[in-house]
Amino acid sequence: MLPVQILLLAFAFFALLRIGMQLRRKVCTRSDAFVWTVVWLGVAVVSLLPNAATWVANSVGVGRGSDLVLYIGALVLFSAVFRAFARLHELEKTLTELVRKQAIEHPKIPDQEERSKSKKVL
Amino acid sequence: MEHTVWIIIPAYHEAKTIGAVVRSIRRSGEYRIVVVDDGSTDATSRVALRAGAHVLVHVVNRGQGAALATGTAYALAHAAEYLVHFDADGQHAAETINVLLEPLFKGKAEVALGSRFLDNSTNLPPLKKWLILKPAILFTRLFSGMKVTDTHNGLRALTRHAAGRMVLAHDRMAHASEILDEISAKHISYTEVPVTVTYHTRGQGFLQGCAIIKDLFLHKLFYP
Numbered sequence: 001m002l003p004v005q006i007l008l009l010a011f012a013f014f015a016l017l018r019i020g021m022q023l024r025r026k027v028c029t030r031s032d033a034f035v036w037t038v039v040w041l042g043v044a045v046v047s048l049l050p051n052a053a054t055w056v057a058n059s060v061g062v063g064r065g066s067d068l069v070l071y072i073g074a075l076v077l078f079s080a081v082f083r084a085f086a087r088l089h090e091l092e093k094t095l096t097e098l099v100r101k102q103a104i105e106h107p108k109i110p111d112q113e114e115r116s117k118s119k120k121v122l
Numbered sequence: 123m124e125h126t127v128w129i130i131i132p133a134y135h136e137a138k139t140i141g142a143v144v145r146s147i148r149r150s151g152e153y154r155i156v157v158v159d160d161g162s163t164d165a166t167s168r169v170a171l172r173a174g175a176h177v178l179v180h181v182v183n184r185g186q187g188a189a190l191a192t193g194t195a196y197a198l199a200h201a202a203e204y205l206v207h208f209d210a211d212g213q214h215a216a217e218t219i220n221v222l223l224e225p226l227f228k229g230k231a232e233v234a235l236g237s238r239f240l241d242n243s244t245n246l247p248p249l250k251k252w253l254i255l256k257p258a259i260l261f262t263r264l265f266s267g268m269k270v271t272d273t274h275n276g277l278r279a280l281t282r283h284a285a286g287r288m289v290l291a292h293d294r295m296a297h298a299s300e301i302l303d304e305i306s307a308k309h310i311s312y313t314e315v316p317v318t319v320t321y322h323t324r325g326q327g328f329l330q331g332c333a334i335i336k337d338l339f340l341h342k343l344f345y346p
Binding site: 099100104106107110 | 172176181184
């Protein structure tokens with residue numbers, strides 16, 4: 001067995017353990033846990049049987065298994081970055097709305113201020 | 123004055139100038155003034171209040187576009203018939219407010235945009251003029267098809283109707299271009315009025331100019 005295979009297997013093993021733990025503590029949803037379990041099981045299978053990945057790659061017209069994994073990885077990352085951007089933008093918008101609401105609900109009005117000051121003097 | 127005019131002044135760390143700006147506007151006419159303190163840590167809101175403006179405080183900084191939108195919402199809720207956007211740093215002369223409002227009072231347009239290029243009374247730093255403002259004008263012409271002579275001037279006047287229809291989603295500096303986009307998309311009638319801007323310190327620097335363009339591109343990319 002090659003060192004890289006051991007490394008990947010160990011990584012997948014611990015990742016699966018983490019998913020189990022998160023699921024038990026109800027930090028992640030069942031569907032999230034399912035998706036990630038499939039991903040890490042896939043990693044485990046590919047690292048144990050590199051030829052399996054090559055076979056899948058060939059069947060979709062890609063020469064090497066590792067290339068297919070890279071292509072898919074890049075796609076997933078791109079979409080994740082895009083989603084993170086959109087999410088961030090949404091959060092910023094929500095924050096602005098919140099700040100605006102708070103500002104408008106508590107205006108400082110000059111006359112009132114003077115009146116409250118003169119009251120204090122009295 | 124028979125019309126209710128609200129002057130909206132976004133301010134971020136402008137304690138040194140905001141008092142004089144508010145007082146000069148009050149001297150120039152019967153206007154209601156709202157200063158939106160955009161999360162300043164200095165005395166901006168205290169000084170503005172003492173000078174006689176209504177003050178709204180953003181607890182954290184959200185950008186000039188966000189501050190303008192906050193002021194607009196407040197003015198619209200307080201019977202504004204006309205709204206004027208004004209800068210807090212003392213670049214604008216209070217006397218120009220009347221000049222901006224005139225075409226609106228006469229019903230000639232719904233929005234009056236201040237322009238530094240209609241006459242040559244403003245002395246612009248040449249680098250800023252040719253590297254930032256002129257390209258921004260071209261950019262606007264390409265994207266919104268509007269033939270304006272000045273795209274990033276903070277001085278403008280709007281009718282209640284026009285202000286209510288505009289949606290300002292850009293929190294940061296690109297809101298000036300966004301206002302033009304909204305005018306174009308919603309077929310709001312507009313006119314340009316020559317204004318003089320005095321540069322005490324520079325307005326938006328070159329990097330900020332780049333940031334505006336970056337903001338705009340990102341916005342067009344992700345939220346078509």
